[in-house]
Amino acid sequence: MTEKTLLSKAPRPRPSAGDSGLDAVTGAFSYSGSVIARRLLQAGRQVRTLTGHPGRRGHQPDIEVFGLDFDEPARLAAALQGVNTLYNTYWVRLARGSVDHALAVENSRTLFSAACRAGVQKIVHVSILHPCASSPYPYFRGKALVERALAESGLSYAVLRPSVLFDERGVLLNNIAWLLRRLPLFAVGGDGGYRVRPIHVEDLAGLAVEASTWPEDRVVDAVGPERPTFVDLVGQIRDAVGSRARIVRVPGPALLLMSRALGAVMHDVLLTADEYRSMAGGLADSLAPATGATPLSTWLEEHAAALGRRYANELDLHFR
Secondary structure, three states, X not given: OOOEOOOOOOOOOOOOOOOOOEEEEEOOOOHHHHHHHHHHHHOOOEEEEEEOOHHHOOOOOOEEEEEOOOOOHHHHHHHOOOOOEEEEOOOOOOOEOOEOHHHHHHHHHHHHHHHHHHOOOEEEEEOOOOOOOOOOOHHHHHHHHHHHXXXXXXXXXXXXXXXXXXXXXXXXXXXXXXXHHHOOEEEEEOOOOOEOOOEEXXXXXXXXXXXXXXXXXXXXXXXXXXXXXXXXXXXXHHHHHOOOOEEEEEOHHHHHHHHHHHHHHHOOOOOOHHHHHHHHOOOOOOXXXXXXXXXXXXXXXXXXXOOOOOOOOHHHHHOO
16 A cells, blocks of 8 residues: 655644544545445444435434535534544535635635545545646646645545546546447547556545544555556447447547537537547556455456446436
């Protein structure tokens, strides 16, 4: 397991205050947050969520629900009173309307400040592989600024850096399968030789719960055991779902034009220019030892029958 520090400072032990038995998860009704929350409940923890989507409670009556009220820091702090560990999955994939990555950075600072005021013992924060404050990509630049804000908050922390998450609800792999089931051609940008390190969301959740017990601050790449090239990944999905689609390599600009056209038909954003360029530039890959145990190839074989049966619309999930 690789470890890095956000700022140059000595390891800090966790505060000595007793464990309240209560943890909080931002977005416990969303994707990775819901799996972390379930793991905590199974471990006998009390769970509270701060969420922008309280109507998504579903079949989770054991979770206390509070609003993710960034405009009301005092209410945020009140919602975090008595919390031992805050598991933070808050971020935005797409800039849309008044919501952008700069706002997400400011909101994260507000959240960390509220956690300090409330006496939270530790934050386990889900970030991204290769954040960089000088990155040309707002997503990666913003993630680096959030990590810096966390390190400067004075709180004990653990930062987990995944790239592609997968399970039955994962948007990327599901939508690749959906397209492969329906189109005669599937376009891959460039040579497709850039690699990814997918991690199963259950493995990420297990790592997050484990991270709450680490006695010192850590930054860890959260990655699975396999590093397929992107073109090989698409080929694995095609074979698993029994598609006969031909995989074709096209220049990056052509891929982005095709993605925008298909996105207009689907009323969604399939792929942004920054997402393609960052992946093609190797930012979804890591040489770190695996922190997840589930091989993507095995999982694809076991779940192929259900994969890609329905399209997962990102804008519906987060903006509509």
